[in-house]
Amino acid sequence: MPRTEATTEPGTDEASPPGSGPEETLDLRLPDEFLEILLEDGDGTPPAHEVPAAVQKPWDTSADLLDTPADWGPVNTPAGDFHLVPVVPERDLSLITRWMNDPAVAAYWDLAGPETVTAAHLRGQCDGAGRSFPCLGVLDGTPMSYFEIYRADLDPLARHYPARPHDTGIHLLLGGVADRGRGLGSVLLRAVSDLVLDRRPRCARVIAEPDLRNTPSVSAFLRAGFRFFAEVDLPEKRAALMVRDRGLRDLL
Template sequence: MRPVTHLDAYRPTDDLSGVPGPPLPVLGDGWHARAADPDTRDLDLVHRWMQAPHVVAFWHQAWPRERWEEELRRQVSGRHSLPVLVSRGDDDPVIYLEVYRAARDVVARVYPARPHDLGLHVAVGELGMTDQGLVRRLLPVLTEALFDGDPRCTRVLLEPDVRNRRAIASFTAGGFEPVGEVLLPDKVALLMVRTR
């Protein structure tokens, strides 16, 4: 495993109390993002996508609907992560994202997170929508929107499972560079970063 050693680190003395929750990205180029609302059919959509075998294989969150309701409520009311549904044009959502503050996440144990660094978890919910270049096309627009949404953010990261070659290829094509492998509680991940 190649450790991540060459990134400027967050110092444990840095105060995170003034760091807001992750911003909702305001997308352009025909993309639209909104926070997932557990009081609408968003809950059923996210729950269904998380049961799909191609998502389960790497997310490991095929939870009951009730647990997903709790999870979405926890995220929208906190400052750690934000659940987001992304659509193209006026169509139904095609991508589920979690935008999170890396310094408040488990990844901070193995990654030198700065207070305003943002991380992403990305899932294409419908199997039939995979391998169409959605993530590759979305990522440049999304990362620019995140940098615009938090002017103090200088890095956005992804941490796909090293076995998820499809995701790694999409993330690379979308402008992210691999910086090393890290051991997280549920996977060996390839840490990938895009800088401002």
């Protein structure tokens, strides 16, 4: 999965040196979701005789892992009414493919090409056992952005930073050229990260990892209330790890 966003707003911030505070300490207690995943058998269903009674329940991983973003509902923003709508590949493939082939997007998402390229990416998102939620950002009734809401603590990203249970990540691209360069990315990132914190009470932090070279994207996150946490080397890029803390959401 690409770990980057295409927005267009500039800025920098300082990173705290690794190990400089309690935030760098990794909480090693495994969340319940890890236990559930380890207990899955080949068809994705836990063998009932091997699952502790407290874990047995209808196997709805999408609801368990991300608290059902499809039900989060619309919110009012300074740019208009905004709604996260689940991606339906059969309906949305052409639109998202067109966005992915925009040079400004392709430079960081690396998904330019025919519809089969985008389809494979969306299939991976939709088949991720509830760890990721791909959605369209609909502003005043018009689809204009693509989001991925994902469990950062259950993602390979967690190998590269001190993850905490229920850390939730965001990827964003703005689809139309006319929607870039006027602060809209920051408005939407703040709105969506607010939704995460409001609808996911167990989540203390929202995480993002735009490409460090993508200054407009890093700036958009800073303006949306994220802080620059560290530089991290990921397999496909050197990233700026951005964090929005629940405790600081009203201060930044």
